[in-house]
Amino acid sequence: MNGKGSVTLNAGIEKAWEVLLDPEALKNCIMGCKKLEPVNENKYEAEVSIGIAAVKGKYESTIEIADVQKPNHYKLVVKGEGGPGSVEAAGVVDLVPIDDNKTELNYTYEAEVGGKVAMVGQRMLNGVAKLIIQDFFKKFNKELAKSEQSI
Amino acid sequence: MSKVIGKRVTRVEDARLLTGQGKYIDDVGTPPNTGHVAILRSPYPHAKIVSIDYSEALEIPGVKGVVTGKDVHPLLNPFSVGVSAPVHYYPIAIDKVRFVGEPVAVVVAKNRYIAEDALEKIKVKYENLEPIVDIERALEKGAPILHENVGSNIANHRTFHYGDVEKAFEQADKIIKHRFHFPKYSATPVETYGIVAQYDHSSDSYTVHANFHGPFVLHSIMAGALKIPSNRLRIIIPKDIGGSYGIKAGIFPYIVLCSVVSRLVGCPVKWIEDRQEHLAASSSCTDRVTYIEAAVKNDGKILGLKMKMIDNVGAYIRAPEPACLYRNHANTTGAYDIPNLMIDAYAVMTNKLPTGLIRGYGGQETYFPLERIMQIISDELKLEPAEVIRRNLIKKEQFPYRTASGGVYDSGDYEKAFDLLLKIGKYDEFRKKQAEARKRGKLLGVGLAVIVEPSGSNMGYITIALTPEERKAGLPKSGCSEAATISMDPMGNVNVRISTTPSGQGHETVASQIVSEILGIPHEKINVVAELDTATSAWSIASGSYSSRFASLGSSAVYYAAHKVKNKLIKIAAHFLKAKEEDLTIEKGNIVSKTDPSKSISIKRVVGSAHWNPLSLPEGMEPGIYETAYYTAQAEPPDDQDLINSSVTYGFVADLVTVEIDPETGDIHILDYFTVHDAGKLLNPLIVDGQILGGLVHGLGGAMYEELVYDEKGQFLTGSFMDYLCPTAPEVPNVTIKHIETPSPLTPLGAKGLGEGNTMSAPVVIANAVNDALKPYGVTIDSLPVTPNKVWNILNQSKKQEVSS
Incomplete structure (x- = not known):
């Protein structure tokens, strides 16, 4: 499964970058994320509960951030495993400034799922991926607004 | 007493089945303290098991025990199998997983709910290996190898020469060949596998209730795997089994697994398979690639055939495989008088679910290329398909007919049955209708297929997997x-x-x-x-x-x-x-x-x-x-020339199917399905027709709907009935069944087996009909299922070509 897309963030590039790499903000934005803790500088451990088709359950995953070119580009490598199966995904994020308060974010991803979730959820995976991503950016813009207020 | 054999007597079973009083495996009571089994299965097609940590699972209240391959290994022998390749197959992965769904650990708990929850607490570390799923790639040098000790993915390879094939090919006016791929599909009984197993320490014996349906030669294989004298494995089959269509032979590894788990955990255990497990990890037919070459005269007469068959038996070759390759060995040439035959047979292993019996067992894989090539021959020689079939049919006077590969067709009148088919199917009339419809842009097609339906396997046929020299080392095997x-x-x-x-x-x-x-x-x-x-x-x-x-x-x-x-x-x-x-x-x-x-x-x-x-x-x-x-009927072991009469009786089935294809959507509508059977003397025509309909619908599934799909990385994608489509009542076409009866001289009542025939014929006859409808597009259907998607792509590709040219 793969896909790409682009979204406009309501913040300048520096701000957007900062919030994108803030574990607390990310935790709030990822659907079903129960835990997101840094293990070292560019690696996190996460626990995500999510249901796809009839397959609901918890994934324990590691998220690695690689290829960092602050504040324009980075790559996310996600490896998750749990009762419903396994996920291996890689996403590439590129930020392009539009103006002081707007940034364009372009992303591409490739993901492979295994186990039960692949067996019974295959038909919906693309839809689910889009849903999760849309949900992420909706919440992310809220996080950006929140961090603006807190300044 | 009036005659009752051959009458449409209503079924005595139906009173209990229709009032919910059938006695199935799940209705068998369990002994006190029975634990319920849930099985952790591999999400990966090919991986080393680095470690399994189930300590957290054991802490859940109600969990009685957890068993892994390492615990089971000392108590079991690998299952024996009738090939010389040293494949070690156990009912649970020991140090490596080889297909998605392979058992990795077993939880036994007070109830199934707790057992299922406990599965999520087991932590397995895998080290992924490169998977292989493609049949032909599995044969290539450098392909990932599933079983290192075997050294290749070939579980069995044999070549057979009958008659004088080279001469037949020299004398031919034309050589017509094609490659065909038959898909992997399943049988989907309403009732899945079920087992209640109990180990008795004092007698070192196992008592198992299971909906296993034989062949009981597998009993010896189970006892051998459990390292016990065979009378210490008592298997009791309930009165009612909720459908099988062959697939319940594949329960035997789970019988051994549940038996040994009962022993290790120290309580009786019960396991009822769920639907997802059944689709992913029970059994299926083989997918097969066939290269078929026919040496033909210009009048359509076939002088000889060469067939290279490559059967994909999945991750482990398990008994009774490679029987799928050989069950139809004696009737490889179908209903035709073809005295020269070469077969190059391979069984290969890939990272897919292991295979076994399903209805038709090998017949659909054999007849798909054979009956497709018959249509291609008629196209290339510009003859009517019906004419090419008739020219090659075995004649009434030739019975009992000895086939090139050693079959003895006991009785039949194929021409009579075929003529009846063309008559009831109004073949000539349909051809006229089709020609008119084409003028109006409508896509009508008619397909024909004639097959020989073997029944009553000669147990010796499986030993054809060994060379005559290898066979000599063992006890000659035959009989039924x-x-x-x-x-x-x-x-x-x-x-x-x-x-x-x-x-x-x-x-x-x-x-x-x-x-x-x-x-x-x-x-x-x-x-x-x-x-x-x-x-x-x-x-x-x-x-x-x-x-x-x-x-x-x-x-x-x-x-x-x-x-x-x-x-x-x-x-x-x-x-x-x-x-x-x-x-x-x-x-x-x-x-x-x-x-x-x-x-x-x-x-x-x-x-x-x-x-x-x-x-x-x-x-x-x-x-x-x-x-x-x-x-036992007369059934002899294979001889030194590899001649084998692989079944006892041989019936005949002739099908005619008409279809209409929607040029906009690619939808295939079956207008009519005519089928003429000769199964010797019918014992109960009411039951006969029910069996024929059931087999036909299973074949319809193979033709148009069903496939166990794996992606190129070995991930299994059709694990529920949302993705694995079975025909249901609305998909069943109009079916007209007719019989002729030429009694078998080999059975006291003159009866032959039936019920599998249309499972063998429906996939190819429907493919022939669809291909006939698409004839103006110049395509060859060489794989199944023929879905609207596939047809739509064909129609659109040719539209694109029209535009670009």
């Missing part, structure tokens, strides 16, 4: 025995015990018809017991419900057992009546003299004497009425 026991109690009532483990085919009804006719007792009064208990039933290696063997073999055992009882009754009556045995006959519950009507005695009194007054019996006769007959 079945047993039945008939007893009469002191009140003169009859019990019949059969060992054919029916899964809905109505064996109880047919057995009662046969016994009724021979003993002159109304069939409703006869009690037939279909439970099989390996410790108390009469059975043999070939026993069970597969290969359509009841009509040819099971019924024959019942027939001979009934005659043993009849002979004894007549002997006793002759003694009492002071009459000659040959003068006596059974009439309305009495044994009477044909020459002197005053000499008469009731059967009840005769039987009563055998129980109540044994001293009154003729001298030397044993008391009681309890007779077992073992029956």
